[in-house]
Amino acid sequence: GNSVTQMEGPVTLSEEAFLTINCTYTATGYPSLFWYVQYPGEGLQLLLKATKADDKGSNKGFEATYRKETTSFHLEKGSVQVSDSAVYFCALSDISGTYKYIFGTGTRLKVLA
Amino acid sequence: ETGVTQSPTHLIKTRGQQVTLRCSSQSGHNTVSWYQQALGQGPQFIFQYYREEENGRGNFPPRFSGLQFPNYSSELNVNALELDDSALYLCASSLAAGGAGELFFGEGSRLTVL
Numbered sequence: 001g002n003s004v005t006q007m008e009g010p011v012t013l014s015e016e017a018f019l020t021i022n023c024t025y026t027a028t029g030y031p032s033l034f035w036y037v038q039y040p041g042e043g044l045q046l047l048l049k050a051t052k053a054d055d056k057g058s059n060k061g062f063e064a065t066y067r068k069e070t071t072s073f074h075l076e077k078g079s080v081q082v083s084d085s086a087v088y089f090c091a092l093s094d095i096s097g098t099y100k101y102i103f104g105t106g107t108r109l110k111v112l113a
Numbered sequence: 114e115t116g117v118t119q120s121p122t123h124l125i126k127t128r129g130q131q132v133t134l135r136c137s138s139q140s141g142h143n144t145v146s147w148y149q150q151a152l153g154q155g156p157q158f159i160f161q162y163y164r165e166e167e168n169g170r171g172n173f174p175p176r177f178s179g180l181q182f183p184n185y186s187s188e189l190n191v192n193a194l195e196l197d198d199s200a201l202y203l204c205a206s207s208l209a210a211g212g213a214g215e216l217f218f219g220e221g222s223r224l225t226v227l
Contacts, residue, residue: 004155036218043117043203043218044156089155100146100171101216103155 002027006090006104013080013111021075021107023064023090031092033057033066033073034101038087047075047088080111117219119204125225126194134189134222136204144168144208145187146216147179150201162187191224199226 007022025033035047035057048057053068062077073090090104118137126132138145144163148156158171162181176192185206191198201223205216 036216041220043220044205044216045218046215049215091155100158100161100169101156102158103148105153105155 002031002092002094002102004090004092004102004104006088006107009087009106009108011107011109013109015082015111015113016079017111019075019077019080019084019109021088021090021109023073023075023104025071025073025090025092027071027092027094030068031094033064034091034093035062035064035073035075036089036091036103038089038106040086044089080109082111082113085109085111117204117206117217119202119219119222121222122220123223123225125227127227128194128196130194130226131190131192132194132224134191134202134204134224136187136189136206136219138185138187138204138206139217142206142208142217143185144206144214145181145185146205146207147187147189148203148205149173150203150221152200156203159189194226196226199224 003026032051034049036044037047038044048059050057050066056065064075087106087108089106094100120135146161147159150156160170161168165181178190181187201221203221205218207214
């Protein structure tokens with residue numbers, strides 16, 4: 001079945017460092033791909049999405065490109081801030097008819113000043 | 114614009130009891146999905162409701178049931194609680210079922226089963 005695998009955390013970086021969080025997926029067909037973020041004490045929020053191969057989603061300095069050939073959707077940011085500390089979830093939309101979203105296990109990011 | 118609200122935020126139950134969790138969807142959204150998030154894990158799909166009908170279900174037993182009301186609010190009911198049901202239960206609303214539509218999540222109801 002469809003699945004999402006993302007790198008385990010926690011990831012600890014200094015402010016202004018470069019961030020990459022790896023995400024790969026297994027799916028039949030062409031699902032849409034998402035990154036959601038969960039700040040401490042808050043619900044999940046959509047960070048960015050891509051709906052087809054080679055699409056690049058971007059928001060708040062974060063970017064991810066839908067790579068069909070490597071079945072990947074890695075999250076990147078050139079210069080992280082303390083306020084980016086959160087848990088990041090990679091997800092795909094299941095297009096097999098169940099209307100569910102499949103999430104990875106989450107990667108906790110901690111940015112130090 | 115009112116976001117997704119869930120109640121209660123925290124609750125403690127004992128094994129064998131029943132629980133009802135409530136969700137008010139974002140204004141204008143007709144689809145509600147429920148997810149279970151165990152500690153340290155990603156959210157797992159329980160089911161989705163669209164216009165008061167169950168529209169998809171994940172790998173959860175029948176003791177997990179739900180309702181959607183005409184105003185698109187929703188309830189999640191869990192019978193015969195088990196220890197493994199301890200988790201954060203997330204409600205998400207969206208404009209349409211499935212596809213690339215964004216899910217808008219509430220802050221969740223944290224259930225502890227003793």
